[in-house]
Amino acid sequence: MPDALDSVKAFALEMRRSAQSVEIEDPPRGKRLLERADHLDSVASELESARKRLRAVPTDYGDLSDLPPEVMEQLNLSKVDELEQQMRDIIASANGEEIGIDPIIIELYRRHKVVQERRFIMNKLYRMGQKGLIHSVDGKKGVYYIPKAPAQWGATNYDDLDEDIPF
Numbered sequence: 001m002p003d004a005l006d007s008v009k010a011f012a013l014e015m016r017r018s019a020q021s022v023e024i025e026d027p028p029r030g031k032r033l034l035e036r037a038d039h040l041d042s043v044a045s046e047l048e049s050a051r052k053r054l055r056a057v058p059t060d061y062g063d064l065s066d067l068p069p070e071v072m073e074q075l076n077l078s079k080v081d082e083l084e085q086q087m088r089d090i091i092a093s094a095n096g097e098e099i100g101i102d103p104i105i106i107e108l109y110r111r112h113k114v115v116q117e118r119r120f121i122m123n124k125l126y127r128m129g130q131k132g133l134i135h136s137v138d139g140k141k142g143v144y145y146i147p148k149a150p151a152q153w154g155a156t157n158y159d160d161l162d163e164d165i166p167f
Contacts (some may be wrong), residue, residue, distance in 0.1 A: 005047050012040035053148075054092050076131075084128055086112050087121075088146070091134050096148030098137050101125070104144075 015037035023030030067075075090107045091099055105121055108114040116124075125144060129136045137143040 005044060005051075008040055008044045008047065012037045012044065015040065053095075054089060083114065083116070083124060084133065086114065087125065087128065088133055091144050092146045094145065096145060098140070098143050098145050100144075101142040 015033050019030045019033035019037065022033065086108060087104060090104055090111065093107075101118065101122060104125070105116075105118065108116070108121075122142060125134065125142070126136075128134045129144065134144045134146055137145060
């Protein structure tokens, strides 16, 4: 079964081919097909970005024999348990926004059918914050976030720049 991302990319490519074949006979239709292909490329790009952002934190580091001693000294080799991974994914899905304990508990149940005591979740979130897996919001108890990844080079939209440059 093909991956959804591959399907979107293939569909965008097919729309571009259709646009090229129709462009001579019906230019407006060709233009619409190209615009839709561009939108599909945007969807594919957003999906790739979401996959990178929500990528699972590895619970097993695999073979570390290729790492130099300087790197090995810096590692705190502790594994991430499944509940931590689930909570991290929920917080990451907030896309850089703050999220409290109640929404985390609700989403743990909705996504993973996990039921835990509030105190247990609070303690787990605190320890995750201490490990640097998530960040707590200063001045707010029980509110966490994962910072958004910085924008990629070339992904900045310069439409808001002043068009009348004085020089």
